[in-house]
Amino acid sequence: MIYFCATPIGNLKDIGIRTLEILRSVDLIACEDTRTSLKLLNEYNIKKPLISYHKFNESSKAEELIELSREKDIALITDAGLPGISDPGEVLVKRLINEKIDFRVVPGANAALTGLVLSGLSSEHFLFYGFLKAKSSARKKELEGLKNIKYTLIFYEAPHRLKDSLIDIYEVLGNRSASISREITKLFEETLRGNLKDLLDMDLTLKGEFVIVVEGNSQEEVLDLEELLREKLDLGIKKSQAVKELAKEYKVSKNELYKISLEVDNEQP
Known part of the structure; x- marks a missing residue:
């Protein structure tokens, strides 16, 4: 059996009891970065054989994990969050489904939903988009496809692209209400709220992973x-x-x- 286990997004205490039980019981653990995963495993005195499974070897390793799972129990974890959500895991899930092999998903901490609640924006309906494209032209094209959506939009962004992404979001979507959360559950957790222009004028600390939450399109559609x-x-x-x-x-x-x-x-x- 392969278990897709969510891990803490910052604070190591945000791990589920069921996840700990599985990590202690499986025969081996596939992880995104063995150095990062060892910090978590050492915290809970879990010692298991580790296999590297990341976005650069995802396709080739998926078949290996499937073969191993025929005789062993395997836990798949990433550096933070749920495997398959902006992290390796989707390729393996599709292979398992195609080969009609059973698997389990163990939920846990989630940066997108935490950032959404922190934003104070509508959580009745929302769209999690994940990471936007790295190049501005491609990013703006993506945003053009999102600008008429009335639901709250949630993005992930790296610190070195944050300001450029905020500029593009402002130019394409307009001056909407938004929030930026960084280092969620960590010591220097911070959430800034305001309209997009206000956020661009703020002195932003460009460290850690960011969750950007933007108000949906509230304008009434004018029919021709x-x-x-x-x-x-x-x-x-x-x-x-x-x-x-x-x-x-x-x-x-x-x-x-x-x-x-x-x-x-x-x-x-």
């Missing part, structure tokens, strides 16, 4: 009913049918659409 009607008519749909379809699709008045259709007719040569 005339353009939508033209698109239907250009497809050869009859005016009465086009009016009926648009009224149902966008929950607007048929009478309003009919008046617009008359204006469109008057413009025809």
Whole structure:
């Protein structure tokens, strides 16, 4: 059996009892960085054989772990958080599912959700995006695809890219409410809140991993009913049918659409 175990995102005491029981019971532990994992394992006096499993050998090691799991119990951990969430693990999960091999996921600490609660922004609906692209042009393209989403947006970012990412988020999404959390659960944990322009003007400590939480799009979508009607008519749909379809699709008045259709007719040569 392979167990995907969440580990603390900072404070080593944020580890689950079940995770500790599994780490003590398995035959070996696959980990992202053996040096980082040893700090956790030594803290709880756990001594097990370790296998390196990280993003650079994920594909090649996945098959090896599957073969080993046929006779041994294995725990997969990353440096912090849940394997498969912005960390190695997804490749192995897909292989296990494809080969119809059972596995278990053991939950635990999560930086994205902790950052969301710390932000004070709406947590009713949210989108966890993870890391944005490193290059500004690619990053802005990603953000363009997110700017109309009404849900709270959650990003991870490295300290050396934080300011550039905040600039791009501000330029594409506008001056929305946001928060930046760093070193969550650690000694120097810090959360800054305000609108994006305020945050850019603050003296930011560029150390540790960051969680950026941004308010969703709160602007009402303005429908261009005339353009939508033209698109239907250009497809050869009859005016009465086009009016009926648009009224149902966008929950607007048929009478309003009919008046617009008359204006469109008057413009025809």
